[in-house]
Amino acid sequence: MAVPSSPFAFALCQPGSEKFLKAEMKRLRPDLHPAMQRPGLVSFKATAEPFDVSRPPRAVFARAWSASAGPAHSAREIVDLARALGVAAAWVSPRDQGPPEEVPPALLAAAEADAARLRDELSRQGVGSEAPAGKLVLDVITAPGERPVVGWHMHTEGAPGAGGRWDYAVPSEAPSRAYRKVVESLRFTGARLSPGDLVLEIGAAPGGGTLAFVERGARVLAVDPRPLDAAVLARPGVSQTQATIGDVQELPPDVRWVACDAGIPPADVLAALGRLRPQLRGVAGLFWTLKLVHESDAANLQRTLARLGEIGFRSPLAAQLPAHRRDLLVYARGPRGA
Ligand SMILES: C[S@@+](CC[C@H](N)C(=O)[O-])C[C@H]1O[C@@H](n2cnc3c(N)ncnc32)[C@H](O)[C@@H]1O
Incomplete structure (x- = not known):
């Protein structure tokens, strides 16, 4: 029509x-x-x-x-x-x-x-x-x-x-509004999580995003210096390394998705992803909540996406979804060979 x-x-x-x-x-x-x-x-x-x-x-x-x-x-x-x-x-x-x-x-x-x-x-x-x-x-x-x-x-x-807007409910036990960001990121990208998929979640506390991932059958390795909400941490499949991503040297070999919602500048996220990239060969996709701290962060977005491509993440794109405020989703497919 x-x-x-x-x-x-x-x-x-x-x-x-x-x-x-x-x-x-x-x-x-x-x-x-x-x-x-x-x-x-x-x-x-x-x-x-x-x-x-x-x-x-x-x-x-x-x-x-x-x-x-x-x-x-x-x-x-x-x-x-x-x-x-x-x-x-x-x-x-x-x-x-x-x-x-x-x-x-x-x-x-x-x-x-x-x-x-x-x-x-x-x-x-x-x-x-x-x-x-x-x-x-x-x-x-x-x-x-x-x-x-x-x-x-x-x-x-x-x-x-x-x-x-998408129509969905936010469970009362979700400890943060980041639950919404994960739900909408999955809807927007159409990314399909399989049961048991391991999500490396950088900047996970208190755990709204973690809850959204485990509700969809995934396991989550949370990396955050702050503790996860106790009820979220107690969910089957959730574990935490209480550290900054900069302090993490070794990742499990079966990380399937990377999510990042850490309050750190884009350059630091890119540096961490670049350093860990050799251990992320099996990754299917990256969900990155990019904070627009400075006006220039929006203007620099294309450069940030290009840098992600150079690191090996494919077809990077960005979108500001209803759940976002001064932030947006950057999504990219995993490194070639995934
Ligand atoms: C916006 S909150 C994350 C909210 C979380 N995604 C949720 O679902 O509830 C930002 C988090 O990033 C964490 N953070 C800050 N710097 C970090 C780093 N270098 N590595 C890992 N986490 C970091 C903070 O401790 C904070 O818990």
């Missing part, structure tokens, strides 16, 4: 990353000029070809793209657009106001209620929210007191849902 194009596009991003997204787009797609900007949403005007949402730009800082129809005046207008495009569903989602942990709960609740009202209204007018893969979906991004911004995209198998 051909996806209708538009002279406008919008991308959802993490609030605070708008400037990184615009800088990235200037390099990737200079034909797309920034138009409107809100926290968590940047729209672009296509100055050459119309925007084709079936081939969205591979921007690190955009977590979802829509061909844009712009702000809507009423629910009726959204329903009319849904009918004209023949979409399967409308996904109404509140625009991110900031990291969920930092937004006042009353503001979050108001934004959710506002979106729910519009969702109900659209549903009453025959536009529901169930969309199978392979169907066009209307994206309706709301914020209290603002006109909803409306666009569309083709939903594909495994892709995130409304608002560029």
Whole structure:
């Protein structure tokens, strides 16, 4: 099915990353000029070809793209657009106001209620929210007191849902929000952990990420000078070397995945991976949570990815996922021969 194009596009991003997204787009797609900007949403005007949402730009800082129809005046207008495009569903989602942990709960609740009202209204007018893969979906991004911004995209198998988010539960025993980062990194990359796979987790404490890995059947060797949460450490398959990665000389021969969420500069992570690389021949993939400590870390990202390639990690890519704040995922396949 051909996806209708538009002279406008919008991308959802993490609030605070708008400037990184615009800088990235200037390099990737200079034909797309920034138009409107809100926290968590940047729209672009296509100055050459119309925007084709079936081939969205591979921007690190955009977590979802829509061909844009712009702000809507009423629910009726959204329903009319849904009918004209023949979409399967409308996904109404509140625009991110900031990291969920930092937004006042009353503001979050108001934004959710506002979106729910519009969702109900659209549903009453025959536009529901169930969309199978392979169907066009209307994206309706709301914020209290603002006109909803409306666009569309083709939903594909495994892709995130409304608002560029995946739907999953965080167990109450997860000792940190890093649980979310691991779940989303696995969903985004499609990396398949096999039962018993050994994950070397650098910077694992208190253990949200460890919990996500063991829940999926993996074993985890945590390397962190701080102790893991006792309940996580007690899980079958979890062990810890209480040290910095710089102090680790010998790794088990069967490390299958490397995860790194240590609060150390990218150059130090690269140095550790380079030093340990001869022992990582059987590694299938690397999940690295790269901290954007300085503005220059985003600008240096391509160099960091290139360096990872030089060390022997293949097809490195980066993406800022909904669970990230001032950080992002760097994923690479393991060294050649894995
Ligand atoms: C953001 S926390 C990690 C959160 C963790 N991934 C989770 O799932 O809960 C960063 C961790 O990196 C650890 N860290 C800092 N420097 C490190 C190093 N050189 N080697 C290993 N771990 C390090 C810190 O002790 C801290 O526990």
